[in-house]
Amino acid sequence: VESRNVEGFLKAAEELHYADLAAVFENLDDEERSFFTAHISIDRFPEILAELPDTLIEETLERFDAKAQQDILGQLLDDDRADILQDVSAEARQRYLALLQPEDMEATRSLMRYDEDTAGGRMTTQVARITSDMTVKQVLEVLRDDINSTESLARIYVVDDQGHLMGKVRLRHLTFSPWDTPITEIMQEVDITILATADQEEAAQMFSKYDMTVLPVVDEFNHLLGIITHDDVLEILEEESTEDIEKMSGIAGETSEETYLNTSIGTHFKRRFPWLFVLAVLAISSGYVMLRFEHVLSSIFLLALYLPMVVAAGGNTGGQAATMVIRAMSLGELEPGSTFKVILKELSLGLLLGLIMGASIAAITIFILPAFNPQLPEGISYTIFALAVSVSLAVQIAVSTLSGALLPIGARAIKLDPAVVAAPAITTLVDIFGMVIYFTAARTILGL
Template sequence: MGTSLNSNEIKQLLREGNFIKVVEILKDSHPVDIAELFSDLESQECLELFKKLEFGTARDVLEELEPEKVTFILTHIAPEEAALLLKEMSTDDLADYLGMLPESARQKFLHIMHQQEQNEIRSLLLYDENTAGGRMTTEFIAFPKDMKAKEALDKLAEIAPDAEMIYYVYVVDDGGKLLGVLSLRDLVLSEPDIPLSEIMYTDVKKVFATQDQEEVIRLMAKYGFLALPVVDENNVLLGIVTFDDVMDAAQEEATEDILKMAGASEEIAPEKTSPLFRARRRLPWILVALFGEIVSGNVIKNFSETLQAVVALSFFIPLLMDMGGNVGTQSAAIVVRGLAIGQIEPLLIWKNVIRESGVGAILGLINGAIVAAIAYLWQGAPALGLVIGLSMAMNLTIAAFLGTFIPLMWNRLGRDPAVTSGPFVTTLLDVIGLLVYFSTARLILRL
């Protein structure tokens, strides 16, 4: 029931030159919907419509548009108006936009801004976009600790139109150090002349600007905050990350993890992307797997005499490969997601590895027993059953071990654990699994 705009209807109206009707429809629409409509229209049409929007709406739409459209619009309207829009955009969206531009275009836009805003934006541009600093806005509300509740409320009403988040008020000392936080609700419910220092919460949850956004997401989800303050190493308040940016970040992080684990690229390609481009983005991991599986093939080749002596060994290759891959992927998924939501302590590598290996061993014993029985009943050879049951038990234990160890180790090295948890683990487990299988066979069947 997101009653989005009907872009076909609007295109029809534009073709008929019925601008008045379109502007009337847009007047009642949400900026996000208008931005969505714009992405379906030609740049020139966007520009025409954009000029007809109210200033506040125009600014909000700009914050949601693709960078190409933003640049087109900003360079085709009066420079004074462009400067005003840039000034009024929220600093985090503006920094995101400018960060995507080539250096020359970025400098051009920065130059039409006031000195103070320029400095703010330049400082935001220094942070990696996936850190707290990269997600924060500098438009927060901070008051001194001896300000009275009533004063704070009046001041709030005055600056509300410019602030990104008026529902949280931060309390700082003269040096800008963060002392406490209170909500608009606390202010409304307080005695008018009580100083902020007496009603503020001092147990403030906060993040450093350089911390990964996953920590921001984790804290916001855990405590249900509307915003989280971002500080430097001296506890000076630099900015806030607001819930809407965190919702977006959380969705992006989850998408990234899911796709990386499947060995696809980090984002879902938009509707219009060509199959050739889509294929190119998925190729790298496929090629890694390809060369890994050539190694698997080599293992089989090295044991081809064993295989020719007992052809039935080949019937169980798919079973062993697939089961190892499954258990490894399960373990890796549990680690990757457990790390993301903060349920797994990243430093307790061995504790987690040992526990998961235990789970793998249990799964291995159960499945090994079932598979040994099946092999015996199917092929009528008890020794073959023993080979397959034993290899299965060993393989699933190894799979759980590596499926846990590799992403945890990768994470400890400061890299993204999701990368290692899909095709990489599966391919590695195939090679190891086949080695274990044929070595066991050679040993037990004395080939």
């Protein structure tokens, strides 16, 4: 594009996959994008548009005149079209909708009724529908027209005259059955469907649990509304994993569809600042605990040597426990009824980890520390000092492990996303516990 070598560029573009073309387009500057839209065949834009990040869509469509916009929007798959129209300004949405054919407009409007992150918001309504009174020959005649317009012919659905889902037929059974076979003979039962209002994550979990290719979406009366296909599910899984991972690191806001490098500094800042600020203010509580225990630390300043370790061990074990529990929840492994089992498991683990870590640190303190000849006040032996450190470490680890497991469960119980209470929030919280535990144990065991 840069060298304005029109022919070379167009030739290369012709051979590129639309996903690659979209990536190229995203990385161009304004002038280069104008060149791109002016020279690439308009037939390729529906697919390119569907791959672009939300924020680029309206800008890109506005590079075309109304006639071209009509062509592009008309050629889009209806689920992609609904997604795109949900991402543009209200004014543009009205204008684009008015350009559509009446049946496309209706289908798009009905898809837009569902939230983007529900099964209904993800589905396509372009699905092959037949009735059970047909023969194989009749079905093939009906489907012949759909050969290019139906996103998936891998499953063909049988509906009654009110649109209720009756069963499914596989293309291979149509292909290999005599033409006069009644559909009822090769029709199979549909075991698994999803409600249009269900969360997209549920759809993804069903796909991966049941190894599905196509998942039919129905309303509460079992009317077939559309299907979710495997490429929708890949997108859902990627979105949900990224969202979980980001939330678990204290990054706020919607997962961006733009790549890391194309996201502006401002957007990065807006997503990172809020938790950072809240956690910093909370962390002052840890400092306050330290201030209150000034006399303990002043009497044996050597306690400072282990303070960061005890505090940090809590953050690490709490974070591990939270991660295990949050991941198990998002894979659908933890029913709300299993809370007690989780508590039992993490409490045992916390005690086990605490005991072994405590014993290791005690051994290091007793056998290695004296070699550095540090200052301990009269009457306090290395053994009793090691005991104080180890006991507080063990208690801190046990408390943190349990907190790490309980916080996400508690968050879910009050309908918060478990991922937001992960590592950073837990670390900040158990830092405060850690200070209290450490200084209290030191004061009690060392008699300060």
